[in-house]
Amino acid sequence: MDFALTPEQEAIRELARDFAVREVAPVIRRFDEAHEFPADILTRLGTTGLLGALVPEEYGGAGLDYVSYALAVEELNRVDASVGITMWAHNSLCTNHITLFGSKEQKAAYLPRLARGESLGAWGLTEPGSGSDAAAMKTRAVADGGRFILNGSKAFITNAGVAEVMVVMAVTDPARGSKGISAFVLEKGMAGLSAGRPYRKLGLHASNTAELAFDNVAVPAANLKELIELARRSPLSYASSGIGTTTHLSMERIKQQAKVEITHVPYQPAQAVGAALAGHTQISSTSMPPAVPQVRGGRLRAIAVTSAQRSPALPEVPTLNEQGLSGFDDLTWTGFFVPAGMSQDLVNRLNSEISRALLAPDVHERLVQFGLEWNPNTSGEFAEFLRSEIEKWSRAVKESGAKAD
């Protein structure tokens, strides 16, 4: 067996050694004595690529082998173990958990910024009452609408007070014991999530080790699979702009393919986002312009886009096709809008007719029979077309005797 290091492994060792000697050694004593976290050192470490050591290159990481990684950890620890543990808890625990077990969307959302060192990661398993016996943990995550609610606490968490991304374990199915534990990705700033004061430890003074507390932290579904799973556990509803619209038909088609029930509540276009924000529905199936600012502001989580390609406005959000649902490649249905407050009975009848039409092999023709047009392009005539559709269907809704606010 050949134990000699490859030239690449030697180069990584050299890089880490050089960084530790030049950037860490001259200044770290001050941080250690003051029990202070050396944030600048970590920012600079990010530029070396070592905070993305194990992340695959496709997600912006260095994709190192484990020998190279161990050499880098060894070199940092040789000079200062606080910087060492900060780096390896970020890499081995948090980032690697997402790399190995995260969904495609979680990888796309978190790995690039973790790999570049723009965000530090933490990982929470240990609790005040459970260390070696990790399965004795008490932190619970309970499905509630379109999200999980976390309550409990974690102890001895490296980077707890400085991390922006945290992978934490919580019991989701107590009856299954150690098999009933799930991992959740949390982000700094989530309501009800807080880090305690750093412990005064006997050593590793410049590393941040603290408790994490969860007080009704709401974790929205991370992807379509999770959303469907949540819909199976508790009743969900979605807001879409009217009936027969792209947003409505997309959601109805998702329901059919996933064989799951989610109640449709029609809204005026501008209000479908507000419905989910205000908690009137758990999901909003809506167009991009009103949703994007809410997603960027952290008030909504984007689960999927219905288009064939990812949207340039939210490039990190996967398409439905990418998440395993077929038939959304060139989805450009246009339809009609109904006033909010239309009777739920009429909504249900229309939904079931539309669902039948969606299942038909001659789906395009059937939709035209319903007065819905298959419109593959979105030209300038689109607005005029919509206006006439709204007029036509408003009349039809009125004639049907439906009551509307």
Ligand SMILES: Cc1cc2nc3c(=O)[nH]c(=O)nc-3n(C[C@H](O)[C@H](O)[C@H](O)COP(=O)(O)OP(=O)(O)OC[C@H]3O[C@@H](n4cnc5c(N)ncnc54)[C@H](O)[C@@H]3O)c2cc1C
């Ligand atoms: C600096 C530092 C950083 C940490 N960072 C993190 C982190 O980022 N994330 C995280 O989740 N946790 C973290 N931890 C927690 C660490 O993982 C726990 O300390 C560890 O799991 C042990 O748990 P415990 O301290 O409760 O010890 P215990 O489980 O109480 O163990 C105490 C002693 O008893 C022994 N023992 C336990 N059970 C048995 C048994 N059945 N038979 C024989 N001997 C046994 C153990 O070997 C140990 O010597 C950190 C801890 C420290 C000190």
